[in-house]
Amino acid sequence: MKSVFLTQNDTLYLKAISITLIVFHNFLHLLPPVYDCNEFSFNALHLQTIFSSFSLSESINIFFSFFGYIGIYAFFFLSGYGLTKGIKKNHTPYYAIKRIWKLEKLLILGIIIYIFMNIDNINWKNLLLKLTLTDNFSLTRIGNINYPWWFLGCLAQLYLIFYPLYKYINKSTISFFTIFYLYIITAYLWIFGLFKTEYLYLNALGHLPEFTLGIYIACHENTQLVKKRTYQKLLLLSLLFLLLAQYSPWFWIFNGIASTILLISIYKLFNQIKYKKLILYIGEISAYIYILHGFLLRHLFVSFAQNSTAIMKLFYLLIWFILVLFICSILYQIKKAVKKINLCTN
DSSP states (O other): OOOOSOOHHHHHHHHHHHHHHHHHHHHHTTSSSOOOOSSSSOOTHHHHHHHHTOOGGGHHHHHHHHHGGGHHHHHHHHHHHHHHHHHHHHOOTTHHHHTHHHHHHHHHHHHHHHHHHOTTSOOHHHHHHHTTTOGGGOTTTTTSSOGGGHHHHHHHHHHHTHHHHHHHHHHOTTHHHHHHHHHHHHHHHHHHTTOOHHHHHTSGGGGHHHHHHHHHHHHSGGGOOOOHHHHHHHHHHHHHHHHHTTTOHHHHTTHHHHHHHHHHHHHHHSOTTTTOHHHHHHHHTHHHHHHHHTTSSHHHHHHHHTTOOHHHHHHHHHHHHHHHHHHHHHHHHHHHHHHHHHHHHO
């Protein structure tokens, strides 16, 4: 019997975990003590700095500040998995490309709200350039307006190459490993050829492992090992690689795939509360949270928390997060209402 690796609720739960990690990271990494992380480039001193100035009272803040970004890798995996499940139903080569318009609509919504909140201080040229989803090719443009939007451009690139990847991976169970091997060779040549690693990991090529892993599992679900001991081993192995990735560039290129497998393994082993309504709802509105959290009063609450104690930093974070959830929930409910009206009129 063919097994289903992730149900719809499983996907929502993973989205909720991932977006929470990302949002917490993007808030706490702006507060002292400020630690750089190895997301787009590698530096062994980043982890050494944490060890040299570690504070138990700040341990939760430090964890999210340094490791919270790993939630983004799960979204690449879920995108590959979801697109594959979708194309198996729709059977159209342009299925993924058509979904780029959904990214554009999400971005347009974010830009409209950004304009409303910053009407007196807007760079219209930068806003128009955002709509092209090409900021990933420029390290100067990527930080304009809202840094988290880099993900949309990277995802659009992956959507463009999804169909040939899907056709290749769907043919055999070893095709993913061929792509992964080619990624490893490319990443080592890139890094040790002294190219800027930001260009690799802000774009599709750097996230092929996570994206194609999602495609692979969706194509060959009936061949997946789902025993508890398998996930226990994967958890330990991926955690080891994630930690080693902070010490050496030789391991750092596995940062994304290790983080993805770690999050999935944790979920598979500890998913007893997966049907909690709040968690599932956060997963449902995760796209709105991602598109808005980077500029939605974040700097205001960060300024409140700048000179606070560790506990108060978390307090300001939670108040801000609740506010973000509230606004995103309103937008989500408006979307559902409009969709219902359209269905009735049609």
